[in-house]
């Protein structure tokens with residue numbers, strides 16, 4: 004069954020998203036933890052305010068020393084009081100910072116937990132179309148790398164942003180208090196570093212977005228190649244794969260370097276401007292002290308504050324870059340969350356009513372993409388319990404018929420009815436429960452044989468599972484496994500063959516009480532001997548169920564009640580094997596080409 008295949012490059016980062024909107028959406032996730040956030044902000048304000056009193060006290064202490072130099076008595080009580088105050092302020096501030104950091108890490112992990120859950124849930128509700136055009140590796144990249152980036156930013160950047168803002172504001176106020184004149188001199192350099200930071204942060208955001216896109220493509224390619232490893236080796240394509248990987252890897256490295264270059268070079272530029280400011284203040288301050296306009300302690304306090312002030316400005320550029328990176332990652336995550344879900348079930352969609360398994364296609368037309376009709380005016384009627392074989396050349400539209408019946412895609416015109424009821428009237432979950440499927444690409448998950456067979460039929464007893472496995476001719480194999488039904492299987496198929504996987508899936512279908520069955524090349528991996536052996540089991544499985552069989556081997560479908568011959572999206576012949584053979588049309592031609 005082909006539900007995907009045509010993978011394209013469809014990247015969220017191409018869609019220029021409004022940054023404000025992204026922030027708003029991140030806020031939505033944060034707003035669940037408002038209380039923690041408010042406490043965090045209060046703690047940050049307090050701890051920073053406390054630590055920022057330090058330079059003021061230091062200045063006061065130095066002024067006391069200067070008094071000694073002038074031949075006056077030193078007030079030790081004052082000095083000890085100031086020292087004690089400094090220690091207690093710094094200690095309280097450190098304690099608050101500790102509590103704050105723990106709270107923020109917890110909060111960011113909670114946000115990320117919710118985001119990751121939403122993203123995973125999205126994977127279960129998103130329209131099948133999404134997987135037609137997006138690489139698995141890229142989706143995984145968004146679920147892991149991008150989410151980690153957001154987590155890192157929320158736990159440290161949010162804290163740094165608040166701390167930096169407070170440091171800026173408080174240092175600024177303290178500098179005004181200590182010496183407005185020095186502040187004027189110092190401020191000559193501020194617009195310069197501000198302009199530089201703003202300019203560079205714009206470039207950084209762009210570069211980071213490009214880097215993330217490139218990383219997504221690299222991951223997508225890696226995932227594709229790992230899953231195709233054997234095919235690559237059998238076609239001796241290792242060199243080509245390596246070359247392509249090298250190109251993508253080089254591209255990612257180059258894009259990461261560019262982003263990293265701007266990220267790291269912002270700092271030194273801004274730092275130089277700030278140090279230039281300090282030198283300016285030091286020189287001007289010395290002159291002011293000389294003329295008795297300020298005291299040495301005040302100059303020292305001012306310089307400490309100016310250093311504190313320039314810290315965040317210097318750091319802010321990195322911080323802004325990190326936040327940009329997190330926003331770019333958030334955009335990529337929200338892009339997935341914004342993808343269309345399967346069309347909504349109608350309000351109060353029926354969750355009962357499928358008892359017979361009668362299926363009608365009434366003038367159904369469908370296309371995956373505009374201007375490329377895949378099925379055109381398809382009509383047929385299947386009575387309960389009948390077996391329908393769908394035959395036709397590759398790409399004729401057989402799987403598409405099944406896709407539509409399963410409601411993976413919505414039809415463009417016409418009607419599909421089950422038990423006389425349009426399938427859109429049903430609640431999707433209930434509707435799909437009426438089907439069981441055995442496909443060419445079997446899906447075995449990492450778990451025990453027992454769990455794999457019971458999948459979707461949780462309330463079955465062990466005896467029923469064994470009975471189904473016996474019918475599917477896989478019981479003998481299972482009982483010789485090291486732990487029998489408790490042996491853990493892995494999807495990579497290291498411990499089980501494809502044919503055995505298919506037999507397990509057949510056993511799974513045998514446990515299902517659904518009214519309808521879809522077999523899409525269900526025994527394609529099973530050898531002819533075993534296939535003959537499970538024929539009876541297959542007939543049992545199909546008994547009392549409306550069954551749709553897609554098979555290329557015409558021998559397996561000659562007993563069907565109805566054979567639908569599909570060609571270029573049209574049903575060109577319809578009937579039993581005998582009647583179609585008598586017609587001597589396309590079916591006859593196809594059959595003879597296999598057996599004549």
Ligand SMILES: Nc1ncnc2c1ncn2[C@@H]1O[C@H](COP(=O)(O)OP(=O)(O)OP(=O)(O)O)[C@@H](O)[C@H]1O
Pocket residue numbers: 004005006007009135371372377395396397398399400401402403404
């Ligand atoms: N997800 C998709 N998006 C776009 N086109 C698709 C998609 N799936 C199938 N098609 C196209 O629809 C047509 C019918 O495909 P379908 O898979 O139904 O053929 P099929 O008869 O089942 O072929 P096969 O025997 O090879 O499985 C093909 O031309 C195919 O390229």
